[in-house]
Amino acid sequence: MINLQELHDAILKGNAKAAKTVTEQALAEGHEPLKLVQEYMMPAMDEVGRRFECNEYFVPELLLAARAMKAALELLRPLLAARGNQPVGRVAIGTVKGDLHDIGKNLVASMLEGGGYEVIDLGVNVTAEQFIAAIKDKNVNIVAMSALLTTTMPSMKATIDALKLAGVRDQVKVIIGGAPITEKFAQEIGADGFSESAAGAVAAAKKVMA
């Protein structure tokens, strides 16, 4: 009999191979996929997030944990879908037009994946049209925008305005982030949520979807 705590620990320690092996064994023993996610995997990622916030973990440990989570999820996703379980949310993420910075954006993408979201990464220098296409074609319910330059911040407002013009604004929640971004700016441009840090992005996504 597999000790399911090993799945929790494998994710906590960032051991993708062990996470995958334990998941395979757990499924072979007939454990419910949703139970594995809710009782072992998500709590592991919550603990990873806590340790990162408390400066016990650095980003490499956090990303290794997210990779381990992803490795296990890849085995579970088809089974969850077959049982009618949807991902927590579907996010289109990108750095806005004119901006090439992507480290923060990549980190948020990894954390959202670790948090159970399906992430469509549009990359950098992303136009409003690309975000709109993702909403229409990929059925996303969250748009996450990143900007690191004060000169590209205006692209965030331009994108939100374009979503309205395209008639898709009401289909999504918009969260924004990046070094020069403030809550005030987020409110001014009509975003639904804002995160001061990559670590806070999952909480911001949960908040806007509540």
Add this chain to the structure above:
Amino acid sequence: MTFRELTIAKPADLLFGVAPKPLTTRRGMTLGGGLVYPELNFTLPPMFVDATTMPEVRRNYQQIITGAMQRAVELEAPGVVVEFETLPPMTENPEWGIELTRILLDGMEDAHAKHGLKSVLRITPNDTREMERPPRMRSGKLYEAMLQTFDGCAAAGAELLSIESVGGKEIHDEALMMGDIRGVIFALCVLGVRDMRFLWTELNRIAIKRGVYCAGDTACAFGNTAMVLAEQKMIPRVFAAVVRAVTAVRTLVGYECGAVGPGKDCGYENPILKAITGFPMAMEGKTSACAHLSPLGNIAAATCDTWSNESVQNIKLLGGMAPTCYMEQLIYDCRLMNQALADGRDHALLYRKWLVNSDAGLDPQAYVLTPENVIVIAQAIVSAPTPLAGGKAAALAAIGLLCDGQKDGRLKIHPREMPWLDRMRKTVEAIPANETEFISEMMAVVDTTKFTAGDYDL
């Protein structure tokens, strides 16, 4: 040019304001010739840059240069370096970058004609190659426009050519986030070195054609990204310190291909390059807090020949427009350093000691940049037969310095960072000496969709 030995071998000779191979500009400023000059860098407030906003863009740069030069005159600065870092639209549309260069040069000429203020312009176009993913590093519209911007700005009168090039960044970002020193060395000492050689050969052609200088590049996208991530507690500071040491291997290639300084301001690795090449170097520290925070606010000035503020937006502060305010701050900092120089070498070295010791023990990234430790790292690099060997040697030298410093009580390292030193040492020691073998190992594990291997001769 190949550097096989140090130009500055003694720590006491690594000093602000003095470089063995100074550079004299058209207006007679000698950078590294015994005075430290302020180097002002600026950018626009939050706004789009396109054809419709160009009148406002022009007005901003006009205002910036007029205000800043006026303050420099009022404070009797001996001379000023002005750096124009373009924004991507200005590099994608070379005629905009060139026009704005002329606006700045007109303002500088006006200050010279009326008040005798000497100045020189550094032009730093964006490396817009990365706007395409994967980037095309050696051809294409973006690359051609970038070179046109360099050429046109140099023809207009910009005397110093610089860039913050990004060759190798495609892999380096991921390596930073994963704490992967192998990936860092591959990105900097294999990919980065190859792109630097290509790019700076091209830039040197432009410099020769236009009678200007290739000034230098910086591993900003590598070492400073690491520094900012460490500042945000995302990666260990010891890791960022070792990355910093390795970045010098990549930056050195610009000088091997004809750059003569002053090295670009955001290259915190510049003291290592000064020790190796003897060329003057720009540095930034506390006065670049307007752009980013750092643990190197004072020590960065210890070996500078121009003193910079990195970048400040043209916005109104209580004291005036921000670029004008920062020009003042830079001039005062330079006055202090120049007074120390004027009072004699011992006084200058004492001031340097204060700049160094106020930072060195508090952060590994500062510790590796003390003059003594810079010489150790620089020696490790020039003693190595290849850039890969240089990267390994720089990393191991930095790790050794950090371990010794912590053991001797000269450096504080947080306990949760200590295991990283041994982990990095073992990883670096295991990197093959043979570059072909290392490339083969790395190409099997990196995401090869992120870069164009042919652009790196792979």
